[in-house]
């Protein structure tokens with residue numbers, strides 16, 4: 001124990017002596033975010049406070065006087081608005097930071113989740129007219145730098161299928177007396193790939209190479225789109241487009257977005273309270289600035305709306321309407337490469353606009369709310 005602590009302390013001391021530039025020697029700012037964080041967390045309390053952030057920004061933007069802008073800087077990086085900056089928030093910032101020019105660069109991706117026949121009118125038909133989201137998604141997709149189509153893509157026998165469970169092809173803890181009904185939770189037993197865990201049983205859906213698994217015919221797809229397939233092995237489900245439900249396997253989405261330099265991810269599709277939510281939460285964890293476009297989603301159940309919004313908000317994920325998302329993305333496109341000063345003034349303008357907009361909206365009590373306190377330009 002003592003030895004480990006001692007090694008960690010020495011490691012931290014070594015990092016503090018190293019310059020920020022040398023940490024960025026390989027040019028990929030995000031890859032060194034944990035080290036950057038440790039270097040500037042002078043009191044070692046796991047968050048960066050104002051004085052620590054000032055030291056960091058002074059090194060990141062050495063040509064500018066940072067002290068005068070301390071509050072604006074914290075505002076710009078503190079995605080969940082709790083006044084402190086945690087590792088994920090540093091990650092999200094470093095994705096936008098170009099160490100070679102000391103400038104800010106931004107790129108947007110629309111992640112379209114599970115807009116497949118089974119989730120619209122098939123075995124897991126949506127009860128809120130999911131067809132309504134198609135024109136909204138089609139209408140905004142060209143505004144984004146990158147479009148990713150994420151598809152549930154299960155083998156015929158899958159651990160999330162009630163039919164597979166009832167046929168005995170899923171190894172579960174619960175004693176089996178008669179057939180399980182859909183939407184019963186069961187406990188999958190440990191296997192070689194992953195730990196035992198809870199799994200909800202659904203009617204068979206989104207089977208590979210079937211009509212039910214295909215994207216809806218009216219969803220606009222282009223040859224430039226990227227694809228992510230999830231839940232492709234029988235023993236584990238994947239709600240998120242980033243990782244499976246045990247985080248035992250990575251779908252490749254993080255690397256795909258990283259390679260394209262994406263900094264801001266916008267999620268839409270089916271369903272708000274499960275796959276859209278899980279994707280946004282994992283994206284935030286991976287240091288992307290995540291937003292859910294609420295009117296371009298439908299939930300499994302409206303009863304989950306409030307809890308889902310809270311969970312997203314707590315993780316620093318913003319929830320906006322498609323109209324607001326388009327405004328934001330256009331603003332990012334106009335400022336793709338900007339200086340730190342331009343960035344700060346845009347963030348503050350975005351926040352001001354959002355406040356005015358919020359006040360105007362109040363009497364109508366719009367159901368669309370801002371999740372993470374980081375509106376507008378961010």
Ligand SMILES: [Ca+2]
Nearest residue numbers: 045047048049
């Ligand atoms: Ca600290």
Ligand SMILES: [Ca+2]
Nearest residue numbers: 078082084085
């Ligand atoms: Ca924070």
